Amino acid sequence: MTAFASRDGQGQGFVWSWDLRGVNGKGLDLRLRLPDWIAGLEQAARGAVQGRLGRGNLTLNLRIARQPEAQAAAHLDMAALDTTLDLVAQVEERARARGITLRPPTALEILASRGAGDAPAPEPDLAALRAALMADLDALLGAFCAMRAEEGAALDAILRGQLDQIVTLLDQAESAAEDRRTQMAEALRANLARVLDNADGADPDRVAQELALIAVKSDVREELDRLAAHVEAARTLLQAEDPVGRKFDFLMQEFNREANTLCSKAQSGPLTRIGLDLKSVIDQMREQVQNVE
Numbered sequence: 660m661t662a663f664a665s666r667d668g669q670g671q672g673f674v675w676s677w678d679l680r681g682v683n684g685k686g687l688d689l690r691l692r693l694p695d696w697i698a699g700l701e702q703a704a705r706g707a708v709q710g711r712l713g714r715g716n717l718t719l720n721l722r723i724a725r726q727p728e729a730q731a732a733a734h735l736d737m738a739a740l741d742t743t744l745d746l747v748a749q750v751e752e753r754a755r756a757r758g759i760t761l762r763p764p765t766a767l768e769i770l771a772s773r774g775a776g777d778a779p780a781p782e783p784d785l786a787a788l789r790a791a792l793m794a795d796l797d798a799l800l801g802a803f804c805a806m807r808a809e810e811g812a813a814l815d816a817i818l819r820g821q822l823d824q825i826v827t828l829l830d831q832a833e834s835a836a837e838d839r840r841t842q843m844a845e846a847l848r849a850n851l852a853r854v855l856d857n858a859d860g861a862d863p864d865r866v867a868q869e870l871a872l873i874a875v876k877s878d879v880r881e882e883l884d885r886l887a888a889h890v891e892a893a894r895t896l897l898q899a900e901d902p903v904g905r906k907f908d909f910l911m912q913e914f915n916r917e918a919n920t921l922c923s924k925a926q927s928g929p930l931t932r933i934g935l936d937l938k939s940v941i942d943q944m945r946e947q948v949q950n951v952e
Contacts, residue, residue, distance in 0.1 A: 664803035
C-alpha cells in the first residue's frame with residue numbers, strides 16, 4: 660500500500676532529513692540510501708523497518724550534514740586564538756607607548772592570522788549520533804504507519820463495497836439459474852423425444868442417462884455456493900489483525916476460478932452476463948487486494 664513520511668531532526672552537531680516511501684508489493688522489498696560512515700546504522704535501520712512493516716516496495720533515504728555553527732566551531736583553535744589576541748593587545752600597547760594610533764583589527768583579520776583557524780574538526784560521537792538518528796527513525800515509522808492505516812481504512816471500505824456487489828450478483832445468478840433450470844428441463848425433454856424418434860434401436864435408458872449427465876455438468880449450484888463461501892472468507896480476512904495480503908491473493912484466484920467456471924457453464928444470456936459482471940468486479944477487487952499487507 661502506498662504511503663509517504665518525512666522527518667527533519669538535529670543533534671550531535673548535525674542536521675538531517677529522513678524520508679520513507681512505499682508502494683505496492685507482494686513481499687517486502689527494502690532499499691536503503693544511508694551514509695556508510697555511520698557504523699551500524701544500516702543494519703539497525705533495516706531491522707527497525709522490518710519490525711514495523713511486512714509488505715511493500717520501500718525506499719528509505721537519509722540526508723545528513725554538519726550544522727553550520729558546528730562547522731565553524733570545529734575549525735576554530737581556541738588556544739591559538741587566545742595567543743593571537745594576546746599578541747594583538749601587546750602590539751596595540753607598544754604602539755600607544757610610541758604615540759602611534761592603530762586601526763582595530765576585524766574579526767576576519769584575526770581569524771586569518773596563522774594558526775587561529777587551522778584546527779582540524781573533532782571526530783563526531785558516532786554512537787550518540789546513531790542513537791539520535793534511530794530515535795527519529797522510530798517517529799518516522801510511526802507517521803508512515805499512521806498514513807498506511809488511513810489508506811487501509813479507505814481500502815477496507817472499497818473491498819467491502821465490492822464484496823457487497825458480488826453478493827448482489829450472486830442473488831441475481833440464483834434467479835437466473837432457476838429460470839434456466841426450467842428452460843433446460845423442457846429443452847432436454849424435447850431433445851430426448853427427438854433423439855428417440857430418430858434413433859432406431861437406441862436404448863432409451865442410455866439416452867436418458869446421457870442427457871441427465873449433461874444436465875448435471877451444466878448445473879452451477881456448486882459454483883454459486885463456493886463463491887458465497889469465498890465472500891464470507893474475504894470478510895473474515897478483513898476482520899483479521901495480522902497481515903492477510905498473501906491469503907487475499909490466493910482467495911482472489913479462487914474467486915476468479917469459480918467465476919470462469921460459471922461463465923463456461925452458463926448456457927443462457929442472462930446468466931452469462933451476470934458471470935461477466937462478476938469477473939469484472941473480481942478483477943477490480945484483485946487490483947485493490949495488491950494494496951493489502
